[in-house]
Amino acid sequence: MSKAIWVILAIFISFGGGYLFASWNFIYSDTYVLKEPIAIVADGTEAGVLPMGTELHYQSSAHNEVDFYVFVRVPLEKEKLKAEKIEVDTYNGIKRLKGDFE
Numbered sequence: 001m002s003k004a005i006w007v008i009l010a011i012f013i014s015f016g017g018g019y020l021f022a023s024w025n026f027i028y029s030d031t032y033v034l035k036e037p038i039a040i041v042a043d044g045t046e047a048g049v050l051p052m053g054t055e056l057h058y059q060s061s062a063h064n065e066v067d068f069y070v071f072v073r074v075p076l077e078k079e080k081l082k083a084e085k086i087e088v089d090t091y092n093g094i095k096r097l098k099g100d101f102e
Contacts, residue, residue, distance in 0.1 A: 026057075029057055029058045029059070030057075030058040031055055031056070031057050031058070032055070032056045032057075032058065032068070033053060033054070033055055033056070034050060034051070034052050034053060034054045034056065035052065036052055037049045037050060037051050037052050038050045038054075038099045038100065039099065039100055040097045040098065040099045041097065041098045041099075042095075042097055043095070050070065050099070054070060055070070055071075056068035056069070056070060057069040057070070057071075067096065
């Protein structure tokens with residue numbers, strides 16, 4: 001009986017440690033700042049620009065591309081008018097914006 005309790009406790013400690021490591025790694029990951037604007041495209045139809053000085057928080061890199069997080073703060077009343085909550089496509093994952101320097 002006590003062996004089972006130790007195994008369960010070890011599992012909880014392992015998952016808890018992994019969660020804390022992932023949170024710490026995200027918060028203290030490398031941060032970059034744009035030295036020039038980046039043109040971005042959401043789904044091939046809408047284009048926009050991330051301005052110079054935008055902070056990019058490193059997430060990962062693969063296949064000669066780098067993924068960053070960008071945090072955007074907007075007033076709550078405007079968000080309710082211009083944004084719509086959707087279901088996440090868990091099969092295809094997060095839809096990334098495509099960016100390129102102009």
